[in-house]
Amino acid sequence: MNLTDLLGELQRDPWPVPQGKRPLRSTGVALSVAVGLLEGTFPNTGARVMLFIGGPPTQGPGMVVGDELKTPIRSWHDIQKDNARHLKKATKYYEAMANRSAVNGHSIDIYACALDQTGLLEMKCLSNLTGGHIVMGDSFNTSLFKQTFQRVFSKDYNGDFRMAFGGVLEVKTSRELKVCGAIGPCVSLNSKGSCVSENEMGIGGTTQWKVCSLNPSTTLGMYFEVVNQHNAPVPQGGRGAIQFVTQYQHSNTQRRIRVTTIARK
DSSP states (O other), rough: OOHHHHHHHHOOOOOOOOOTOOOOOOHHHHHHHHHHHHHSSTSSOOOEEEEEEOOOOOOOOOOSSSSSSSSSOOOOOHHHOOOOOOOOHHHHHHHHHHHHHHHHOOOOOOOOOSOOOOHOOOOOOHHHHHTTOOOEEEETHHHHHHHHHHHHTOOTTOOOOOOOEEEEEEEOOOEEEEEEEEEESEEEOOOOOOOOOOOOOOOOOOOOEEEEOTTTTTTOOEEEOOGGGGGOOOOOOOOOOEEEEEEEETTTSSSSEEEEEEEEH
């Protein structure tokens, strides 16, 4: 409730916007300040940055379009023909920001409510790499947005938030199997080992992944390959074993570890 009250009390920026110009938005700088504050105050501790955007970033690092209204925001054709002037630079900036945040296990949510585009293509890595939410709507005032936002803070039967932070997922396999990679809201921890496959799928080349934010419906896809050691065929009815070791910080600040071991033919 405190958070929704704060959002409700926010005033419109009184700075005048000249005719034919877009409002000046330094979204990239604001995000850098938020990420930097959390890096300094809560390193390796669960935290979320909530980014509310009502239009595209128009100045500073991470800008998506200039402030001149006569310059339209990049279209699909511009991207296809490599004519989108700010695309690569902005994407690179937000990817670096997402990786900084992921190192400390901090998650970034994007709440974009505007009738025009807000540059989500450039920013999507912020949530994709850190396990944050992406919510798009027409207005922050709609009941649909407010209900969606409140669901982020839903609690379990113990009265704790249904969210966990700073997760590390490790995969161990028996010698007939190798890990090709993972697809999902995670980043690689570059943990090499004998069970890492040379064939990468998704985020590969590692046996450990960082999952900055988890909730009961967080899903990761893991990919494996069957390998024959020294040309010895896998015996008939042979089984391969896989173990998932997941460590995370629960929203009540407890560190928890969950181990799942499975075998399959």
